[in-house]
Amino acid sequence: MGKKVLVIEDDQELGAQIVKRLCDAGYEPTWWKEGRRLSRETLPDVDLVVLDLMLPGTYGMDILKDLRVFSEVPVLVLSARNDTADKVRALRLGADDYMTKPFWPEELVERVRARLRRPTLGRGDVVEVGALRIDRGRREVSVRGERVELTRLEFEFLAALAERPGEAMTRSSLAERVLDPERDGTERTLDVHVSRLRKKLGRGAFVETVWGIGYRLGDGRDE
Template sequence: MSAILLVEDDPSVRTGLELALTRQGHSVTACATGEEGLEHARARRPEIVILDVMLPGIDGFEFCRRVRRTDQMPIILLTARSDNLDVVVGLEAGADDYVIKPVEPAVLDARIRAVLRRAVGGTADRSTYGDLVIDRGALRVSRAGADVHLTPTELRLLLELTRHPGQVLSRSHLLRSVWDHGYAGDSRLVDASVQRLRAKVERDAAAPTLIQTVRGFGYRFVAP
């Protein structure tokens, strides 16, 4: 059973998802506004947040940004549109995944479980790449002696890239291995997460040396 914070302003959608997720065995706290959701997130520390994008007041994008300033709890966005800009903005704001409404409860439950598996996954060893240190056992990353705070998805992405140093990993490979479910070529998840990851682990995200783009193919991790 997972402790879920559901933030959705539509009463019928909120009630339906709350009931369905409860039947799936989760403990659900439901809120109607971003402001209320932030209060619950800070006070109750849920295992995962299911977050509508279009909220009155603080919308889903701003909610993500505020949470990410201090916390790496997993976030799945609920969006009524598959518009590229909405999806990219949400991922860049710090969301780990997204689903398009209307969504089947079983599908949402599968996404929740996949994101939570990513949050606790890892293998035990320690690797050093210049001033970047990855402790796979403790699931901690540091650069120049300072902790690097990564979301579960960013951490899984970094772990996967560093497991294959020098190899080009396609976006489809990363979608399968990092996101743990099949997308039909939706590379936006990969590209947005790589951009966020570079901002945290590269000395200069505009001129990355560790995580390199191989145009037309994907990404590779280059050890110094």
């Protein structure tokens, strides 16, 4: 069963070339001839993405950024720009490799193979909001790269908010979702957890209060 590879490349010739080589190597490529903004819904179920940064319309770097919000799929970036700043940017944004055009397709295939023989960390979806990073799989949270230890409820609460970053959630729905119905917890209880959570996350209150409604996950920057 070949692994699935999504190729996002507008150049007809290069794209066809890549797709063919990948097929020959036993993979199952899908070819998108134009860039689209990605979301959890529009991203097909693939094992790796080959992404050309120079696409008409959408800027590839934005696609990458979008992608990393909800997916940890390995990304191999292609670009005509042989510029260290660009490479660094792409890698920082979560790319796994960066190839400069022109290149020989053999090398691309080998690099794809090199990525795929490593485990991908079964998409333990990671949410990043500003300097805050929430890893649902590992149940880990870090702020500015530093680990923050959270209790179970604190994590659940944060994870609930992180599902829709920026959107407000009512106290009642949060309580319903986070608090165990058995262990009777009032809504007052939430306040306490929020308080403790904020203290742990440090200043730059990521958990913002929406007065009279509930809470919201902010990027801890503006305000």
